[in-house]
Amino acid sequence: MDLLYANDTRGAYPPSWYAATANTLPPFEPLQGAQRADVCIVGAGYTGLSAALHLAQAGRSVVLLDAQRLGFGASGRNGGQLGSGQRMDQDALEALVGDPEAAKLWALAEDAKNLVKSLIAGHQIDCQIKPGVAWTGSSTKEVRHLHEYAEHLAQKYSYRHIETLDHKALQSVCPSPDYLGGILDADAAHLHPLNYALGLARAAAAAGVRIHESSAVRQIAEGSPATVNTDAGHVVADHVILACNGYLGGLNGQVAARVMPINNFIIATEPLGARVADVLPRDIAVADSRFVVNYFRLSHDGRLLFGGGESYSYRFPTDIAAKVRKPMSVVFPALKDVQIDYAWGGTLGITMKRLPYLARTSTNILSASGYSGHGVGTATHAGQLMAQAIIGQDDGFNTLAALPNTPFPGGPSLRSPLLVLAMCWYAMRDRIGL
Template sequence: MNLLYANDRRGQYPESWYAATATPTERFAVLKGAVKADVCVVGGGYTGLSAALHLAEAGRDVVLIEAQRVGFGASGRNGGQLGSGQRVEQDGLEKMLGADHAKRLWQMGEDAKDLVKSLISKHGIDCHLKPGVAHTASNAGDLGHLHAYADHLRTLYGYDQIETLDHAALQSVCPSPDYVGGTLDMGAAHLHPLNYALGLARAASAAGVRIFETSPAHHIETGKKTIVQTDAGRIEADHVILACNGYLGGLNRKVAARVMPINNFIAATEPLGDRIKDVLPRDVAVADSRFVVNYFRLSHDGRLLFGGGESYGYKFPADIAAKVRKPMSVIFPHLRDVKIDYSWGGTLGITLKRLPYVARVAPNVLSASGYSGHGVGTATHAGMLMARAVQGDADGFDTMASIPTLPFPGGAALRNPMLVLAMTWYSLRDRLGV
């Protein structure tokens, strides 16, 4: 089964709150016939749009093909959180990669946030960018870790934008009975993810990128010139950038062995009105400390956008709203009766170590994916790094590519069942508060 069409209609965005409130772009044409370009970008999410935009601004002739619509995948469906650092915390990176590499990755995470903010400002992207992401704990052990980590960032990295919150302080931010405290990172931010993607697409098109939608890549033939074949066309290019994340399919076996698609789900409630004060009296995003993370924020029209629950097969559950309501009712039991107006699923890419897989998979084919839920900033930045690498400046690309990324054990046949077993165990730990 093809993930591109397992849960969605061809050429249509999902029926999400994001799609309902997005500033639409023109529908880009389907690629027909043979075209040539300096660079072919495969995938119209943050990674591909950023790569294409930066290459076009540098004077390269760029063709971008998207199997569905630009921003169709995780880039247009996610929780909208622009987090600090990498998906793995710095103390974990220090143990995994050493202090020097960890510090470079921290700075790249900060660069990623700055890049997103600068692109929004430069191109006038109306995506309701707002500061603040809180990280919350449901038990004393997790709270101690969050506070110690904030001190670690302040002491070793000079990062002073995180405030530690005891129970009373957190209640003024997020009055959930489930949380005992947390931290508030005012250097992080949240936004309307689909509007951000569509803004990047408009900027890339204005810079000269030739964008083609509903034009899935079926085969890539590498060589001195690389040929990308679609349903009704082909692109001959000097370089190819793979930016497909969870929707890569069989385009590259090396990437597919290391980046696994999983599904995540979000619901948008009815507008909360006066009930906002009992949910998020401060307009910040929240991510909790569970292994299967709950994440949420307010929409600009006063809804709670709540993400929770994962699945590992191709198909989304029949009742996504019920799946999300279950964890939402744990965090906010007083919202058990709230009406859910929208619910949707999305497919993202994860790696074993929850760090992106960035690689040169052929001499003139670059790939970046597997952002593991940290893609708003990291994917945008990875696209820029690949654009620079194509132009001969591979320093940042090589730093990310040097992160060791192992294939999932068991290959494609066994990785899903093994992940289900692991995630079932961690979900049980979350429920037991272990």
């Protein structure tokens, strides 16, 4: 089954609150016939859009292809959180790659966060960006770890934007009976993810990028130049960028072995009105410390946007609202009967170590994906880093490409069942508080 079409209507955004409030663009025509470009990019999410924009600004001719619509995948469906650091915490990175490399990765992550903010400001992208992301703990052990981590970042990386929250302080930020404390990162942010993607697309088109939607890539003939083939045309390009994340399919076996698609789900409640004060009295985003993370924030029209639950099959569940209502009712029992106006799913890419996978799969083909739920900043930055690598400035790309990223055990046929077993184990640990 093709993930590009397994859960969605061809050429249409999913029925999400994001799509309902998007600053839409008219569809771009599918690729027809032959084109020539310096760079052909496959996938028009944050990665592909950022790469296209930066290459065009550097004077390269760029063709950008997407099988569906701009920002159609995880880029237009996610929780909208722009976090600090990598997906893996810095202390874990230090243990994995050593202090010097961990310091480089922290600096790159700060670059990623600042890049998003600068692109939004520089291109006047209307995506309701607002400061503040909190991480919460449901046990004293989790809260203690979060507080120690904030101190670690302050002491080792001079990162002093984090406020530690005891139970009373957290209740003034997020009055959930499930959370005992946490931290609040004032330099992290949250935004409307689809409008951010569409803003990048406007900037890329204005810079001269040739964009083609409804143009699924069926095969890439490697060579110098390479040829990227769709059903109705092809692009001959000196360089190719794969920016497909969870929608790669069988285009590249090396990447597919290391980046696995999984599904995540979000709901949007009815506007809460005065009940907002009982949910998020401060307009911040929140993510908790569970292995299968719950994450939420307010929309600009006063709804709770709540994400929770994962699945590892191709198909979304038949009742997404019921699936997400369950964890939302644990975090906010008072909302167990609230009306849900929108419910949607999305497919993202994860790696074994939850670190992004950047690679040169051949001399002139680059790939970036596997952001593991940390893609707003990391994917945008990965696109810029691939653009810089093509131009000849590859230090940042090489640092991320050197990260250890092993293939999933069992290959495509067994990796999903094995992951389900692992996730069930971690879900049980969450329930019993280990």
